[in-house]
Amino acid sequence: MSELRAVAVACANIAFIKFWGKRDAELNLPANSSLSMNLEGLTTVTTVEFSPAYDDDLVILDGQEVRGKTRQRIVAHLDRVRGMAGLRARARVISENSFPPGAGLASSASGFAALSLAASRAAGLALSERELSILARFGSGSACRSIPAGFTEWEAGTGSEDSFARQVAPPEHWDLRDVIAIVSRAHKRVGSTEGHALAPTSHLYPARVASVADRLAQARAALLEKDLATLGPLIEEDAISMHAVMMTSRPPIYYWLPASIRLMHQVQSWRDEGLEVYFTFDAGPNVHLICQAADQAEVERRLRDVEDVLEVMVSGPGPATQETEDPSYHRE
Numbered sequence: 324m325s326e327l328r329a330v331a332v333a334c335a336n337i338a339f340i341k342f343w344g345k346r347d348a349e350l351n352l353p354a355n356s357s358l359s360m361n362l363e364g365l366t367t368v369t370t371v372e373f374s375p376a377y378d379d380d381l382v383i384l385d386g387q388e389v390r391g392k393t394r395q396r397i398v399a400h401l402d403r404v405r406g407m408a409g410l411r412a413r414a415r416v417i418s419e420n421s422f423p424p425g426a427g428l429a430s431s432a433s434g435f436a437a438l439s440l441a442a443s444r445a446a447g448l449a450l451s452e453r454e455l456s457i458l459a460r461f462g463s464g465s466a467c468r469s470i471p472a473g474f475t476e477w478e479a480g481t482g483s484e485d486s487f488a489r490q491v492a493p494p495e496h497w498d499l500r501d502v503i504a505i506v507s508r509a510h511k512r513v514g515s516t517e518g519h520a521l522a523p524t525s526h527l528y529p530a531r532v533a534s535v536a537d538r539l540a541q542a543r544a545a546l547l548e549k550d551l552a553t554l555g556p557l558i559e560e561d562a563i564s565m566h567a568v569m570m571t572s573r574p575p576i577y578y579w580l581p582a583s584i585r586l587m588h589q590v591q592s593w594r595d596e597g598l599e600v601y602f603t604f605d606a607g608p609n610v611h612l613i614c615q616a617a618d619q620a621e622v623e624r625r626l627r628d629v630e631d632v633l634e635v636m637v638s639g640p641g642p643a644t645q646e647t648e649d650p651s652y653h654r655e
């Protein structure tokens with residue numbers, strides 16, 4: 324492996340308390356703190372190699388050369404790293420997601436977390452976890468939460484230097500599961516960058532922002548106590564609060580499909596029957612069902628009987644973003 328090359332792997336994450344809306348778009352500072360769980364096995368592996376021989380940055384994602392806005396975002400991130408390292412060389416970035424790109428799972432969190440570590444190491448930088456989380460935040464807010472292992476909290480902070488994610492509990496603290504029900508593979512019409520910018524146009528936004536800190540404190544305490552009966556309703560409430568803001572933005576954004584709402588009802592009735600499971604959503608129609616390991620098989624079994632569900636994926640608490648072996652497909 325050449326000196327200016329590094330490979331990193333990062334997990335996606337699911338937020339229990341969501342980030343929706345920014346107080347500073349340039350610095351990517353959130354309106355509120357958020358809390359999430361890294362998703363084991365739902366990963367991005369990214370190789371970055373800088374070389375004076377390259378005349379331009381080249382980005383390959385899942386075997387396809389990336390162009391347009393996505394490329395620009397990645398090049399801007401490489402520029403940040405080059406700026407920090409005093410490096411001018413262009414880069415080759417090769418990135419592979421373990422989850423299908425059409426599954427509607429946010430790949431920006433794992434993508435920018437892996438890119439931050441691979442690019443900074445390839446550029447010869449040895450960043451601390453905090454510095455890496457700050458760097459990842461610039462790429463995509465939620466990416467900063469994928470840097471530490473397990474359950475992490477992104478503190479909104481007072482400025483760029485104290486707005487980063489820390490570990491709340493390691494992965495082995497609690498074997499929670501995220502059973503993901505894919506109800507649509509369609510590409511979302513409104514991306515999160517645009518969505519964050521619309522959030523302040525909702526009359527519900529100030530109420531959401533004002534209520535998050537309390538909810539987060541209660542959710543963090545319940546997480547530390549491994550108390551799903553307390554944590555679950557807070558997770559649902561926060562997802563509903565975020566989608567209420569989305570649906571009342573100007574123009575409104577409707578991420579839910581009829582199948583998403585049918586599953587929300589389904590989860591409520593399963594709970595009435597004694598199955599301890601709660602739902603949450605990202606900026607999309609797919610439903611994340613949160614339960615304990617002992618209930619995973621039953622949740623999965625029931626989901627597979629639901630006609631709307633195209634695919635089910637299961638994950639648990641995942642590790643930190645870390646350097647990894649050069650994957651074989653990268654070997655020359």
Ligand code: PMV
Nearest residue numbers: 338341342463464465515606
């Ligand atoms: O990191 P971004 O800018 O893609 O925003 C993520 C937004 C949500 O996934 C909807 C919520 C969250 O906190 O992960």
